[in-house]
Structure formats: C-alpha cells, structure tokens
Amino acid sequence: MPVSFIWPAMLLLLLALPAALALYLRLQARRRRLAAAFGQAGLRAGTPGGRADWRQHAPPALFLAALALLVVALARPQAAVGLPRLEGTVVLVMDVSGSMAADDLEPTRLEAAKAAAQEFVRNQPPGVQIGVVAFSDNGFAVQAPTDDQAALLAALDRLTPQRGTSLAQGLLAALSVLAADAEQTAPRLYTNREPAPPVTPTPVPAGTYTSAVIVLMSDGENNENPDPAAAARAAADRGVRVYTAGLGSAEGTMLEVNGFTVFTQLDEARLQEIAQLTDGAYYRAEDAEALRAVYEDIARTWVTRTDEMEVTALLAGAGLLLLLIGAGLSLWWSGHLP
Structure with missing residues (x-):
C-alpha cells in the first residue's frame, strides 16, 4: 500500500x-x-541463571x-485505502399527466408519488446520484443526476399535473439523462481528429447495467405515441432496469379535467410489461406505505473505491x-x- x-x-x-x-x-x-x-x-x-x-x-x-x-x-x-460504499444512479421518472390529479391515492396520485420520492431522496447516502424526469405528452429532464438533496427536493416539489400521457417519452428522456451523465464522467482528451458519427450501442442482456436504474411512477395510462414497449426494449438493450410503480386503483375513478368528466384507472398490464422487458420489477402502490416500499427494494451497488x-x-x-x-x-x- x-x-x-x-x-x-x-x-x-x-x-x-x-x-x-x-x-x-x-x-x-x-x-x-x-x-x-x-x-x-x-x-x-528471583531471576534464574543470572539473566x-x-x-x-x-x-x-x-x-x-x-x-x-x-x-x-x-x-x-x-x-490509498479501499472503502466499500453504496453507489449508483437512480432516475425518477414522474408521470405528470392530467390523470395524476385523481384522488384514488390520497391526497392525489401525483402528491403521493412526490412525497414518497422526496423521502427516498432524504434517505440516500452521498454516493447515490439521483435525477428527475417528468413526462406528460412529452418527456423532459427536471434535474440532472446529483446528490444535492435541496435541489432534488425543490425539483420534485415543482411538479404539477399537465396534459396527456406518453410513457415512452418519459423512458426515452430518462435514457438520455443516463447517457449524458455517463458522457460527463468519461475522461475528455484533446484531439484534432474529426468527431466520429454516433454509434448505435450494441444490445446487452437486460438488467446487466448495474450502475443505474430507472423508477417509473405512473398510473400506466398511455394516449400518445411512440409505443411504450419499444422504449422499454431500448432500455433493455442498454441493460438498464426499469422499476415500475402503479399509482391509483384498478377500479378507477372519475376526474374533472378542464370542465370535462373523464374516467381514469390504473393500467397494471402495461407497467408490468415494461418491468418484465427490462428485467426490473412491478410494484402495486395502493397507499403511501406501499409506495415507500418501492424505493426500499431498489437495488443499488456496493462498490469498493480507492x-x-x-x-x-x-x-x-x-x-x-x-x-x-x-x-x-x-x-x-x-x-x-x-
């Protein structure tokens, strides 16, 4: 040493x-x-032999x-000491579509999801980077991966219900966040060569990318393109696990949106499919306690860093x-x- x-x-x-x-x-x-x-x-x-x-x-x-x-x-x-510590990147993908204002999960689906996500942020060690992505009819990064708890809590607090739902846009935005984060951590070397064209990543077995996971919080309803299964397969090809949490009730509830009364219910089959394709897991979040259990089961990686x-x-x-x-x-x- x-x-x-x-x-x-x-x-x-x-x-x-x-x-x-x-x-x-x-x-x-x-x-x-x-x-x-x-x-x-x-x-x-008392000393023998004169010694x-x-x-x-x-x-x-x-x-x-x-x-x-x-x-x-x-x-x-x-x-130089090798110390084991918990590391990894978790991207929270939050559904902010209009149906997340439903109150079949108290106080509302979105508020319950935000409360559980904020508690998860507070309980993480410094080695875990957390990013936040929100989606309705489009997906966008709200907070790049960081261990700044104040920034993460503020980003989650800003989320409010918006318009339609595109699960695929949320997943694709999360994959973009992970790709950008990996590029920032890679060493940057000076070169005078022309930049090479982007290369499509070679597919790897599902769930083999242990450095990061995606947590999708949604009621599973989807009314926008592209196909969520295609986005899930894109995550699977990169080895990224997607853990899905179903918010709401299978029986459904009525919701007032812009003066119209609409029916909304949990689509478990779609969320289960996404989790299965990516070697993740599906959780039924019937109440706030079950929602907290989702985050307790998320696998992160113990690494030894010198x-x-x-x-x-x-x-x-x-x-x-x-x-x-x-x-x-x-x-x-x-x-x-x-």
Whole structure:
C-alpha cells in the first residue's frame, strides 16, 4: 500500500530514536556496574541463571515504539485505502399527466408519488446520484443526476399535473439523462481528429447495467405515441432496469379535467410489461406505505473505491495505546515508570 506524507520533513525526528536507544543502553550498563560494585552481579531477586529480567526492558521498548509511531504521525501520512460504499444512479421518472390529479391515492396520485420520492431522496447516502424526469405528452429532464438533496427536493416539489400521457417519452428522456451523465464522467482528451458519427450501442442482456436504474411512477395510462414497449426494449438493450410503480386503483375513478368528466384507472398490464422487458420489477402502490416500499427494494451497488485518506489519527492512536500499555506494565511489575 503506497504511503505519502504531507509534512515529510518531520520524519527527520526519527534520527533521534537511535540516540534514545543508545542512551537507554548506556544507562543500563551503568546500572549493572553499580550493582556489581555492591556485589549483586547484575542479578535481580528471583531471576534464574543470572539473566536480566526481560520485563525490565519491555516497557522502554514499548515507549520507543510509541515514539516512533507518534513521529510518523507528525509527518501526516496518507494512504490509498479501499472503502466499500453504496453507489449508483437512480432516475425518477414522474408521470405528470392530467390523470395524476385523481384522488384514488390520497391526497392525489401525483402528491403521493412526490412525497414518497422526496423521502427516498432524504434517505440516500452521498454516493447515490439521483435525477428527475417528468413526462406528460412529452418527456423532459427536471434535474440532472446529483446528490444535492435541496435541489432534488425543490425539483420534485415543482411538479404539477399537465396534459396527456406518453410513457415512452418519459423512458426515452430518462435514457438520455443516463447517457449524458455517463458522457460527463468519461475522461475528455484533446484531439484534432474529426468527431466520429454516433454509434448505435450494441444490445446487452437486460438488467446487466448495474450502475443505474430507472423508477417509473405512473398510473400506466398511455394516449400518445411512440409505443411504450419499444422504449422499454431500448432500455433493455442498454441493460438498464426499469422499476415500475402503479399509482391509483384498478377500479378507477372519475376526474374533472378542464370542465370535462373523464374516467381514469390504473393500467397494471402495461407497467408490468415494461418491468418484465427490462428485467426490473412491478410494484402495486395502493397507499403511501406501499409506495415507500418501492424505493426500499431498489437495488443499488456496493462498490469498493480507492481513495487517498490521511491516517494520522490511526498512527497517533496506536502510539498513545503503546504508551499506556508500557506505563501500565512498568507500574505493575516495578511500581514506577521507567
């Protein structure tokens, strides 16, 4: 594991440690001479064979090791450490069509979806990037993927019911957001070559792109082109899972829209098809509690990312621990500090 130092000049203090060791050995030799002068021949009471008791030297050795660790800590070492953390990108695709104003999911379908999405945002760790896409008869990015919770909560709060419904436009807008996010994270190198024409991505098995998922919150009603199944297959070809949450009741309800009374109901079959095509999952959100469960089941990826971090505190703590152990042993064995 490579180690670097912020203040490498402090390592020069390590040169004092051999001098401290030499001083200790000199003091021990002087102590033995004094003992010989009094006729004890270097023996301690209860020590067989005339050998010096090893316990006499253990505390000073611990003190010396502790000083070495503390000196290294003064140099503020940094090491590349691999830390596991939760990462990934989640794109929330919110249906803002007129039918989302229905109240068969209290207070309304859209407000219940917004509340659950906002709670999901608040509970995410910093490594998870969240984007917001809204769609009615067209799809548009409301918020690019970010871990800025304030921006995400404000983006969700701005959503209001609009016009018709095109599920495909919402899915295609989410795929565009993911593509743009991947392009931003890729390294940009200078070149004088002519830009290559865009290449159609090679299809991959459904669900194999684990870095990102799409969460589609909708009642499943669709009255605009293109075909939602075609958009789902486009997501599947990129390996992106789509989790769908059905909002509303299968029995349906009446809704006032621009002075007209219309009937709206949950289209579970369409949402189930989208989830199945992309190797995702479908959830029936009958109430706010079930809606929260949708987000709890979303799979994100634990990754180990290597970051350079300062380990000064670790070494300083180890040094202090050795000092305490050395002091404790010295007091226990000889009744005084060395």
